[in-house]
Amino acid sequence: MTPSPERRRELLGVAAEVFAAQGYNATTVRKIADAAGMLAGSLYYHFDSKESMLDEILATFLDELWAGYDAVLAAGLGPRETIEALVTESFREIDRHHAAVAIYQKESRHLSVQPRFTYLADSQRKFEKAWLGTLERGVADGVFRADLDIRLTYRFVRDTVWVAASWYRPGGLHSPEEIARQYLSMVLDGIALGERTP
Amino acid sequence: MTPSPERRRELLGVAAEVFAAQGYNATTVRKIADAAGMLAGSLYYHFDSKESMLDEILATFLDELWAGYDAVLAAGLGPRETIEALVTESFREIDRHHAAVAIYQKESRHLSVQPRFTYLADSQRKFEKAWLGTLERGVADGVFRADLDIRLTYRFVRDTVWVAASWYRPGGLHSPEEIARQYLSMVLDGIALGERTP
Amino acid sequence: MTPSPERRRELLGVAAEVFAAQGYNATTVRKIADAAGMLAGSLYYHFDSKESMLDEILATFLDELWAGYDAVLAAGLGPRETIEALVTESFREIDRHHAAVAIYQKESRHLSVQPRFTYLADSQRKFEKAWLGTLERGVADGVFRADLDIRLTYRFVRDTVWVAASWYRPGGLHSPEEIARQYLSMVLDGIALGERTP
Amino acid sequence: MTPSPERRRELLGVAAEVFAAQGYNATTVRKIADAAGMLAGSLYYHFDSKESMLDEILATFLDELWAGYDAVLAAGLGPRETIEALVTESFREIDRHHAAVAIYQKESRHLSVQPRFTYLADSQRKFEKAWLGTLERGVADGVFRADLDIRLTYRFVRDTVWVAASWYRPGGLHSPEEIARQYLSMVLDGIALGERTP
DNA sequence: TATGAATGAGTGTTCATTCAT
């Protein structure tokens, strides 16, 4: 009568992988069941609906993401160090939850309008506040350039980091930390050599 | 046999908008028809299938994109100038075809394995060759940094530009050229102020 | 405003051919229009509906068939000669209206229950009366065998003749009259050689 | 993966009945489901498609038919006895599979061109070889008439037997064996009384 | 816990038919 939480977690892992690979809409409950070695109807012993699986996958991911982010933001670092820590933390999350991140990337926009998924929009707002605030603080402190549209900069950094989930595969050539290092180097210093264009 | 091309183009515009907003799979033919002010079945007077609409949208976009890219690549510019021109051209395409670009972004990965859409994979290979080649030339010429993983750099620049389609709306605050200018400035010189980290 | 009867006849010929080749249900109005070199909607200038084309094809055929049959039946021939004349006349109709006959063969059973096509059932009853009556007369006169179930004999002769429409092609090896001659020879005398089995 | 074979057989029986009565094309999946007391979609738990139902019905019938025919052909009977045995076997098959036979009759011509149903054409060729060969042997042995076009004779016997499926209903007045006896008597000896026409 | 069999709403698509031009 009460399904074991471990089995749930296992099944959610399977579901996340399939959602990420095929897209939520294109994923049938049967495909998930196949991948889990059971019949479609059997999943309903563990979960209320396909949507509730998606819900749980995203919510779990966001919980962990914010645990990491909140720790960084509470550490009282300078703006540049905060950005560096957030980017590194982000790549670590992509490494740990790459399926969930891929799903989030593809589906969050149209999900966030549904009542069940308002927490996605909430998270996004909180996210924007943290990053945009840090960037603004950096501009004020003179560590980030002041000649750029700050919202454009925000989107640039945000997208740059998270789209990486679309090609990132855990266990690849570079560790999340190494990728973070190189990305930060590009974002902060640019890819051009020599004098900066004035 | 080939009903009025203008009407087709109109309807494809409507379809692209809906595909971009809701995702291809989540878009029903009835939604497209609703948006076009007609009945679902009526679309089949103009198109063979939902898939053929998608096909035509993507193929038209890629044709125009490559017309622009090929012109840039044939101009004999230096690596930095080539990158600048390609990025600018890309933002122009995002401006002109923002729906098609958004669709491409979301769907190309799983579409490119279907026989009908092999041209997506072809385009992607050609794309990678052009960008990666230019970056390599730039490293050899000493205009781009040599201390970065070149494929990581490629992905960074590529994604950075094209994800912009997810938030870009034509007629917004900045022109495509202005966005390109700021993006190039960030990508080439970084967002940090002061001495570059050695 | 009043479509010319000649064009109608032309188009009915085309329609009959397609109905016969593909079956009525499997024949789309568009296929008929294609075969006639026009667009589907244009047929509706000449005919009320797809069904009315079928109706006119079958009714025309049955009218001609009964003109021939009635002439035979009115001739006052003996039973054997009547059967011979009916069979010969039938093969001539198959030759002249092979498409209509093929359609009749395939569709009459399920059509005859529809109010519009009650004349099919009427014709069939009249048909049965003429043939069965002639056979009974023949049995009474001692020219046909009395040891057979008469209804079975009727079905045997009837089917034997009309199924030929399924393989008969006008302008083939044998003339309708020659086929009739051989069929009558088989039906009347059997295909076996030597003494009849007692 | 393979749901209960008994239920499948039940449902195929229902489907065959409806196909036979209304024609394959005119039969909607809904009608079959109605006749089976379930909803249209539920059929797809048991079968891949409407076409696969048809396929299984026809293939099962032909398998059984050829089991019977092959036994007859392997028995080493004389030509006349072979024909008698084949006709009797045919009426038994019509009795056992009257729906499948009716479907075969109506649909095989246009189905046999589809790749999925090539076995229909194969069967037809094998069928023709067996019957035509036996008839030719009979003519050579002097037990069948030599003055008839042999292909015409073949078509005559073949059609004569199989069209019976269009009116035959199991449990009727005559057993299949009795019908076979009378049909054979007509086919072999003719329906006329007295001296044969020279 | 999982299965087998079903439901019912919805999906892409077809097609006879209509009608202004």
Add this chain to the structure above:
DNA sequence: TATGAATGAACACTCATTCAT
């Protein structure tokens, strides 16, 4: 007379979900 464009009902099929076992 014929076309081009549309309608609307129906169709084969899919799929999330249910439930007795």
